Amino acid sequence: MESCKSIESVIGNINNDLLNQRMSSHHIIREKQEPALIIANGEACSEELLGQLLEWSPLVVVLDHAIYRVLELGIKVDVWLGDFDQQHDYEEIRSRQQPLKIVHTPDQEKTDLEKGIDYLIGEGFPAANIIWATGRRADHAITNITNLVRYKETIRLVLFDDHSKIFPLSGVFEKWYVKGTPVSLIPVGVVEGIKTFGLKYNLHDETLTLGHRSGNSNEAEADGLVQISASKGDLLIMECWD
Numbered sequence: 001m002e003s004c005k006s007i008e009s010v011i012g013n014i015n016n017d018l019l020n021q022r023m024s025s026h027h028i029i030r031e032k033q034e035p036a037l038i039i040a041n042g043e044a045c046s047e048e049l050l051g052q053l054l055e056w057s058p059l060v061v062v063l064d065h066a067i068y069r070v071l072e073l074g075i076k077v078d079v080w081l082g083d084f085d086q087q088h089d090y091e092e093i094r095s096r097q098q099p100l101k102i103v104h105t106p107d108q109e110k111t112d113l114e115k116g117i118d119y120l121i122g123e124g125f126p127a128a129n130i131i132w133a134t135g136r137r138a139d140h141a142i143t144n145i146t147n148l149v150r151y152k153e154t155i156r157l158v159l160f161d162d163h164s165k166i167f168p169l170s171g172v173f174e175k176w177y178v179k180g181t182p183v184s185l186i187p188v189g190v191v192e193g194i195k196t197f198g199l200k201y202n203l204h205d206e207t208l209t210l211g212h213r214s215g216n217s218n219e220a221e222a223d224g225l226v227q228i229s230a231s232k233g234d235l236l237i238m239e240c241w242d
Helices: 004-018 047-055 064-073 090-097 114-123 138-151
Strands: 037-041 060-063 078-082 102-105 127-131 156-161 164-168 173-177 182-197 204-209 215-219 222-231 232-240
Touching: 037 064, 037 114, 047 127, 047 156, 060 064, 064 078, 064 090, 078 114, 114 127, 114 138, 138 156, 138 164, 138 232
Parallel strands: 037 060, 037 127, 060 078, 078 102, 127 156
Antiparallel strands: 156 164, 164 232, 173 222, 182 204, 182 215, 182 222, 182 232
16 A cells, blocks of 8 residues: 555646646536535435536546546546545546546545535535435445535535435525425434424424434425524435435
């Protein structure tokens, strides 16, 4: 296995000629108006969902060992990020993904997904979509989902899989839904002062607590606006379907 020093040396050489390049295979990045895309290493999503998200992503970040699954699918990415604790042939991978920026993030106190989010914040992206972050290992999936709330004031995050769209509540949430659309409210810890409008089972200044009381399997009461707010705590909103 290569040492951290040799990894940094290889990555530095690879990245030198990329410093001024702002073009991906998807769009020329003039303004960060569309969400970036993070590809984690959990259960893969459908090709349809993947294609929809790739089409409008100005920057695609793949996390660590998922690069090999990405290569198999022929997906063009812009940034490969991870702690790289396994040996890789960086030049060979770059030759299949050129141009590719490689970012070594050895911090063991953070997950790869957190590092990817931190990277996009540092690059000035206001929003990001996340895929392949659920399924497979339950510990990874739970951590990836619940960690969304820590970034709610810094970057707009939405996590997608084939059955769910998950995002943290920040301020007052308002969206027009079709009648019967499933909308679940999942607290991360304790969430107080929850008020909803337009759901079949509305909450009126109530408290939800993880492991004791959650807002699973609610739904839009009719075609129209749904509104959700809370006075204290971290709440996840989930649009789920079978």
